[in-house]
Amino acid sequence: MxxxxxxxxxxxxxxxxxxxxxxxxxxxxxxxxxxxxxxxxxxxxxxxxxxxxxxxxxxxxxxxxxxxxxxxxxxxxxxxxxxxxxxxxxxxxxxxxxGKTMLAAVYGQLVDEGRVTFADPVGKWLDAAVLDGLFVEGRAPEVTLGQLLSHTSGAADYFEGPVVSGPPMIELITTNPDRLFTPADLLAFSRDQQTPTAAPGTAFGYSDTGYVLLGLALEKIEGRPYAEILERRVFTPLGMPDSDLLTxxxxxxxxxxxxxxxxxxxxxxxxxxxxxxxxxxxxxxxxxxxxxxxxxxxxxxxxxxxxxxxxxxxxxxxxxxxxxxxxxxxxxxxxxxxxxxxxxxxxxxxxxxxxxxxxxxxxxxxxxxxxxxxxxxxxxxxxxxxxxxxxxx
Known part of the structure; x- marks a missing residue:
């Protein structure tokens, strides 16, 4: 069910x-x-x-x-x-x-500033090697920021999505809770142990993998770490003293x-x-x-x-x-x-x-x-x- x-x-x-x-x-x-x-x-x-x-x-x-x-x-x-x-x-x-809503808000600010559009391909900021294996073969160049934000890119979900080999992520983090993951590790999990769910823009499929890509792209756009971006654009301007990105x-x-x-x-x-x-x-x-x-x-x-x-x-x-x-x-x-x-x-x-x-x-x-x-x-x-x-x- x-x-x-x-x-x-x-x-x-x-x-x-x-x-x-x-x-x-x-x-x-x-x-x-x-x-x-x-x-x-x-x-x-x-x-x-x-x-x-x-x-x-x-x-x-x-x-x-x-x-x-x-x-x-x-x-x-x-x-x-x-x-x-x-x-x-x-x-x-x-x-x-x-936190996904906060990331989406930052992208909304960039749209308002004229620095990006929701139709921009994520490949404008991320190398082909980063995107390789995460989308239906040959379709990675057309994946847009808007598709990633709306979970319609076709990327698998490393956190709750099914795997074709090895244990699912929930098993990894509960049997070895001291394991540290980098963003590259999370993308590698989807690339190596999962398959794309659909061609870009054709279906909704919730994807944490897509939001890791958005975070990496945002760091390239802003030229600073994601934690600092949230601090400068959201937490400090709004007066949220008890909020931060866990690092x-x-x-x-x-x-x-x-x-x-x-x-x-x-x-x-x-x-x-x-x-x-x-x-x-x-x-x-x-x-x-x-x-x-x-x-x-x-x-x-x-x-x-x-x-x-x-x-x-x-x-x-x-x-x-x-x-x-x-x-x-x-x-x-x-x-x-x-x-x-x-x-x-x-x-x-x-x-x-x-x-x-x-x-x-x-x-x-x-x-x-x-x-x-x-x-x-x-x-x-x-x-x-x-x-x-x-x-x-």
Whole structure:
């Protein structure tokens, strides 16, 4: 069963469970709540999540209301499974593929500056030897920046894609978490152990491999390391003091646990597997700051934002993709959620997301820190939205 289908079924099952509980339950669920009651209900939900799921040692959740300017942050659990130290609302965490939206924003800035176009071939900056073996034979010269950003280049996905030989990446990082990966290593994995998924521009296929290529191309365009690019173009201008691209691997970076198959990878070299595909360490407050800037036109122009958020590609039923940005159409995920407005933004495989609901002018940010919770996090978001939507005016 495909990922998006599992999300849709999980959400539908959760809503059905409420309905079969009876009309009386629904009446209670529709009762308006005070701010204090909403806060208490959210905290209870987060604590229950930690208690019920062994792979989740902590949960962070934040909401920002653009109409009132109110930021509310919540934390439950401990910094890791073997620690008694509580997670804090300002704890830092690995944001996984949320970083893809940041990379897409930088490319959007370059488009606005007239330095690149989305139609530019990536081979304009990367040697043929770097691209060799990553795309359908003979098609590498035509792969564009826009295709890489929208996951339509046909490159395999080194992180979750199938392999034709050797162990998959998840097995490599969990059986040998102290192995260090360079961007060249990640490309070599796709080149040697995977096959391209489609001809460029013909199909959507999520690809971390493509985002490594985008990171390498960006370094050539800007003439500086990717970590410095993010600092100069995103973190410093927006005032995100607790955000940076992880570059010192295998050390205690004072971040929350990231678990995969029972292994905490947060302080291991295996975190080098992300890089330009999602190596940013951040906080919920900083992600709210980023998303507000991204959605308001502060980072990129309105026409460029419209290009990034065109959502022309179907990731799965009810889930659409633009360029580095994902959209959730909740009414399509479950008809029982016909009244829940769409949200778009950044989503990571570790149960991390930073999403914006334009209709309600509300932002939702969370981190569950578990590869086993990537899909479940969106189901939990539905439950949390059902709580926040009951806030009395």
């Amino acid at each position: 495909r990922k998006g289908t599992r999300i849709a079924l999980g959400i539908a099952a959760g809503v059905v469970a409420v309905i079969v509980a009876g009309v009386g339950t629904l009446a209670v669920l529709n009762r308006p709540l005070s701010r204090a009651e909403v806060d208490e209900a959210i905290r209870e939900r987060l604590h229950d999540t930690v208690a019920e799921h062994a792979s989740v040692s902590s949960v962070l959740f934040a909401t920002y209301d653009g109409r009132t300017g109110e930021l509310h942050r919540y934390a439950a659990g401990t910094v890791s499974a073997d620690s008694a130290e509580p997670a804090r609302v300002d704890s830092r965490f690995h944001s996984a593929s949320v 010192d691997y295998g050390v205690d970076a004072d971040v929350l646990a990231v678990t995969a198959r029972g292994v905490d990878l947060s302080t291991r070299n295996a975190m080098s597997v992300d890089w330009a595909g999602g190596g940013v360490v951040t906080t919920t407050a900083d992600l709210v700051t980023f998303m507000r800037a991204f959605t308001s036109g502060e980072l990129v122009s309105a026409p460029t934002l419209a290009r990034l958020t065109a959502f022309e590609h179907e990731f799965e039923p009810g889930i659409r993709y633009g360029m580095g940005v994902m959209q959730f159409r909740f009414s399509e995920l479950s008809p029982l959620l016909f009244s829940m407005s769409d949200a778009y933004g950044a989503v990571g495989a570790t149960g991390t997301y930073a999403l914006y609901d334009p209709e309600g002018d509300t932002y939702f940010v969370a981190n569950y820190g578990s590869l086993e919770f990537g899909e479940k996090a969106i189901e939990e978001l539905v439950d949390l939205r059902l709580i926040t939507d009951r806030l009395a005016d």
